[in-house]
Amino acid sequence: xxxxxxxxxxxxxxxxxxxxxxxxxxxxxxxxxxxxxxxxxxxxxxxxxxxxxxxxxxxxxxxxxxxxxxxxxxxxxxxxxxxxxxxxxxxxxxxxxxxxxxxxxxxxxxxxxxxxxxxxxxxxxxxxxxxxxxxxxxxxxxxxxxxxxxxxxxxxxxxxxxxxxxxxxxxxxxxxxxxxxxxxxxxxxxxxxxxxxxxxxxxxxxxxxxxxxxxxxxxxxxxxxxxxxxxxxxxxxxxxxxxxxxxxxxxxxxxxxxxxxxxxxxxxxxxxxxxxxxxxxxxxxxxxxxxxxxxxxxxxxxxxxxx
Amino acid sequence: xxxxxxxxxxxxxxxxxxxxxxxxxxxxxxxxxxxxxxxxxxxxxxxxxxxxxxxxxxxxxxxxxxxxxxxxxxxxxxxxxxxxxxxxxxxxxxxxxxxxxxxxxxxxxxxxxxxxxxxxxxxxxxxxxxxxxxxxxxxxxxxxxxxxxxxxxxxxxxxxxxxxxxxxxxxxxxxxxxxxxxxxxxxxxxxxxxxxxxxxxxxxxxxxxxxxxxxxxxxxxxxxxxxxxxxxxxxxxxxxxxxxxxxxxxxxxxxxxxxxxxxxxxxxxxxxxxxxxxxxxxxxxxxxxxxxxxxxxxxxxxxxxxxxxxxxxxxxxxxxxxxxxxxxxxxxxxxxxxxxxxxxxxxxxxxxxxxxxxxxxxxxxxxxxxxxxxxxxxxxxxxxxxxxxxxxxxxxxxxxxxxxxxxxxxxxxxxxxxxxxxxxxxxxxxxxxxxxxxxxxxxxxxxxxxxxxxxxxxxxxxxxxxxxxxxxxxxxxxxxxxxxxxxxxxxxxxxxxxxxxxxxxxxxxxxxxxxxx
Numbered sequence: 174x175x176x177x178x179x180x181x182x183x184x185x186x187x188x189x190x191x192x193x194x195x196x197x198x199x200x201x202x203x204x205x206x207x208x209x210x211x212x213x214x215x216x217x218x219x220x221x222x223x224x225x226x227x228x229x230x231x232x233x234x235x236x237x238x239x240x241x242x243x244x245x246x247x248x249x250x251x252x253x254x255x256x257x258x259x260x261x262x263x264x265x266x267x268x269x270x271x272x273x274x275x276x277x278x279x280x281x282x283x284x285x286x287x288x289x290x291x292x293x294x295x296x297x298x299x300x301x302x303x304x305x306x307x308x309x310x311x312x313x314x315x316x317x318x319x320x321x322x323x324x325x326x327x328x329x330x331x332x333x334x335x336x337x338x339x340x341x342x343x344x345x346x347x348x349x350x351x352x353x354x355x356x357x358x359x360x361x362x363x364x365x366x367x368x369x370x371x372x373x374x375x376x377x378x379x380x381x382x383x384x385x386x387x388x389x390x391x392x393x394x395x396x397x398x399x400x401x402x403x404x405x406x407x408x409x410x411x412x413x414x415x416x417x418x419x420x421x422x423x424x425x426x427x428x429x430x431x432x433x434x435x436x437x438x439x440x441x442x443x444x445x446x447x448x449x450x451x452x453x454x455x456x457x458x459x460x461x462x463x464x465x466x467x468x469x470x471x472x473x474x475x476x477x478x479x480x
Numbered sequence: 481x482x483x484x485x486x487x488x489x490x491x492x493x494x495x496x497x498x499x500x501x502x503x504x505x506x507x508x509x510x511x512x513x514x515x516x517x518x519x520x521x522x523x524x525x526x527x528x529x530x531x532x533x534x535x536x537x538x539x540x541x542x543x544x545x546x547x548x549x550x551x552x553x554x555x556x557x558x559x560x561x562x563x564x565x566x567x568x569x570x571x572x573x574x575x576x577x578x579x580x581x582x583x584x585x586x587x588x589x590x591x592x593x594x595x596x597x598x599x600x601x602x603x604x605x606x607x608x609x610x611x612x613x614x615x616x617x618x619x620x621x622x623x624x625x626x627x628x629x630x631x632x633x634x635x636x637x638x639x640x641x642x643x644x645x646x647x648x649x650x651x652x653x654x655x656x657x658x659x660x661x662x663x664x665x666x667x668x669x670x671x672x673x674x675x676x677x678x679x680x681x682x683x684x685x686x687x688x689x690x691x692x693x694x695x696x697x698x699x700x701x702x703x704x705x706x707x708x709x710x711x712x713x714x715x716x717x718x719x720x721x722x723x724x725x726x727x728x729x730x731x732x733x734x735x736x737x738x739x740x741x742x743x744x745x746x747x748x749x750x751x752x753x754x755x756x757x758x759x760x761x762x763x764x765x766x767x768x769x770x771x772x773x774x775x776x777x778x779x780x781x782x783x784x785x786x787x788x789x790x791x792x793x794x795x796x797x798x799x800x801x802x803x804x805x806x807x808x809x810x811x812x813x814x815x816x817x818x819x820x821x822x823x824x825x826x827x828x829x830x831x832x833x834x835x836x837x838x839x840x841x842x843x844x845x846x847x848x849x850x851x852x853x854x855x856x857x858x859x860x861x862x863x864x865x866x867x868x869x870x871x872x873x874x875x876x877x878x879x880x881x882x883x884x885x886x887x888x889x890x891x892x893x894x895x896x897x898x899x900x901x902x903x904x905x906x907x908x909x910x911x912x913x914x915x916x917x918x919x920x921x922x923x924x925x926x927x928x929x930x931x932x933x934x935x936x937x938x939x940x941x942x943x944x945x946x947x948x949x950x951x952x953x954x955x956x957x958x959x960x961x962x963x964x965x966x967x968x969x970x971x972x973x974x975x976x977x978x979x980x981x982x983x984x985x986x987x988x989x990x991x992x993x994x995x996x997x
Contacts, residue, residue: 221502225541225549227571232547235571274658307539308551308567314539325854325875328893328914331934333524333946333972340528341555341563342583370599370621372646372671373679377711377720377748381757383785383827405912405938411871412899413941416908420869420899421829421862452718460678 222305378450510990790825830864
């Protein structure tokens with residue numbers, strides 16, 4: 174068994190010390206003049222839920238009301254609702270800019286991709302209640318608010334083969350990790366999200382199935398063959414197994430009627446069982462193929478085991 | 481694990497009660513009675529339903545005088561589909577969270593062949609300074625049981641055993657200020673197959689990333705990272721090293737013009753055979769937004785892949801836009817294309833052309849609801865092997881609300897998929913229809929009803945029909961108790977296989993009580 178690479182560990186440690194020195198002594202943003210107690214004089218209804226969050230103005234490092242609600246001076250002079258900015262009334266771009274200084278990973282959502290949320294005018298407050306509520310200030314713990322807009326996805330979960338979202342084992346945020354789009358997910362893409370629960374299928378392998386690599390020219394990763402929300406086919410495949418394989422692979426001989434079985438009706442995965450990648454076979458053949466089909470394929474003398 | 485979590489909750493509540501500030505939770509006690517018929521392995525929605533008495537503690541929130549927050553959700557503590565989650569935190573100082581859940585999947589008609597997955601995790605964060613936090617965690621997943629695979633059409637039935645454990649841990653630190661964030665992390669994955677040790681493997685991953693804008697020049701932002709990963713499969717004495725470098729930058733011009741660029745380079749090397757594969761990707765995007773009124777994105781993407789036998793390159797393009805015709809009506813569209821060419825060598829599939837098209841319309845009126853429609857088409861074509869796949873999706877949704885009557889949602893989705901190989905005269909088609917409806921009528925006094933139904937029908941080379949409906953009612957008593965009852969009905973029919981039908985009636989009754997302590 175190989176030990177942890179000491180050279181890399183040393184680099185990580187050095188980087189940690191430098192980061193600690195740089196950020197521990199960085200200057201703080203100066204506090205606003207109006208404190209939150211002034212606001213709570215009238216708005217004590219939000220105090221209870223705020224106390225349960227890291228936005229709690231009463232704790233060190235908490236958030237003052239005026240950090241998010243700009244134009245407070247005018248509101249104190251004339252406390253009508255028009256004289257204060259609430260995030261719900263702002264466009265997504267403006268609302269996100271108020272949250273972004275403290276929540277860097279969410280800045281502009283996915284700052285470097287094609288982000289449909291931003292162009293659909295979905296802001297932080299579309300999913301979060303900044304005065305508190307559920308975990309991570311979300312509107313609900315099970316991310317059911319996502320299906321308010323994504324009704325077609327909700328319909329996918331009604332299909333025969335699906336991820337256990339309706340059973341509350343997973344929710345949308347189990348896979349769609351918006352907060353980490355700026356690092357891991359950007360590099361490894363959707364495949365990284367899948368591999369935390371499906372380690373058997375995750376690479377890298379010596380012999381990669383190119384379609385399974387999210388950063389390959391095929392571009393799909395796991396999604397090349399699977400429908401993650403639900404499918405009519407087993408294992409959430411986009412099509413019935415053989416038809417799916419044939420959309421890329423038309424292998425001479427495999428379409429002919431085999432003397433023993435009709436290949437058209439034989440599941441490709443019976444032989445190519447290591448289809449996600451293999452350490453032993455560039456054709457992703459089953460490591461137990463000799464014992465699996467000994468009687469039919471090998472002992473009959475038709476096929477050799479050399480490849 | 482769940483006992484550990486419960487003990488932790490009890491201990492924390494006991495300690496905190498000395499100086500308790502306030503807390504709340506919902507206690508749920510109920511009984512689930514499933515009545516299932518025919519093939520138990522075809523309806524995934526009911527795989528994880530168990531008969532018995534269920535106790536749940538939902539939405540636990542507790543704040544101590546020391547400012548420590550305790551949050552938890554403990555679903556079905558007494559049943560095998562339990563899902564437990566607990567977090568303890570003091571904002572600005574630390575957070576500690578953990579979860580444990582179980583999930584069963586059934587494969588055969590009688591329910592004898594099934595697998596069960598158990599997931600448990602603990603994660604923690606410590607704020608070592610105002611701008612620095614340390615984090616770490618541990619995750620373990622165990623899966624065991626028997627699976628049964630029926631090859632289609634029914635040729636033979638094969639059973640497989642599954643028994644593996646995966647665990648991982650990570651640790652790292654994150655430094656941040658108002659304009660930047662730096663993160664370093666070490667992760668270790670181990671996979672142990674108890675039935676076939678030749679599958680055992682481990683991975684060490686070092687990951688460093690930075691995200692920053694320039695002080696007083698926030699128009700320009702940078703991000704980048706390095707990932708070093710080493711995988712080892714013990715039995716084959718195989719090592720695979722992957723080094724990934726990525727970088728990205730974005731410039732915000734005046735008038736909401738934005739230009740973005742990103743670069744990705746991944747190199748995988750295998751020591752034993754001295755082989756390597758390099759994947760590289762450049763992409764450039766231009767975005768323009770008219771504040772709240774519309775916008776567009778233009779993008780270009782270039783990818784190369786170089787392994788020991790083949791070299792390929794691909795050019796990709798994207799055009800997308802949105803426009804708010806009026807404050808209530810908006811339109812979105814998108815077209816993307818990628819063309820891959822084989823430069824050297826001969827891949828199995830040859831050149832590829834791939835495109836996606838999408839148009840959506842939405843009308844939303846805060847007074848009565850919304851109406852939406854979307855059509856999306858994906859085409860993938862391999863010219864050398866004369867293979868083509870063509871998928872079309874149409875989805876629509878109507879949402880109505882009325883203060884006097886309640887809320888109604890209705891949606892319809894149509895999927896059409898076709899694959900054909902002209903050289904071999906092989907084709908496959910499917911057409912799926914999915915109808916969903918949900919009704920939440922206005923409460924009758926203390927009584928609230930909800931009804932939802934789905935209907936699924938697949939035609940052409942598949943022939944499936946599935947229906948599910950759920951009727952629920954909640955009665956809220958003045959004493960603070962709630963009584964919930966629900967009846968869920970599921971039917972499934974594979975009209976091409978005589979023995980793949982399923983019917984279930986699942987009745988559930990619960991008593992709920994909100995408590996404060």
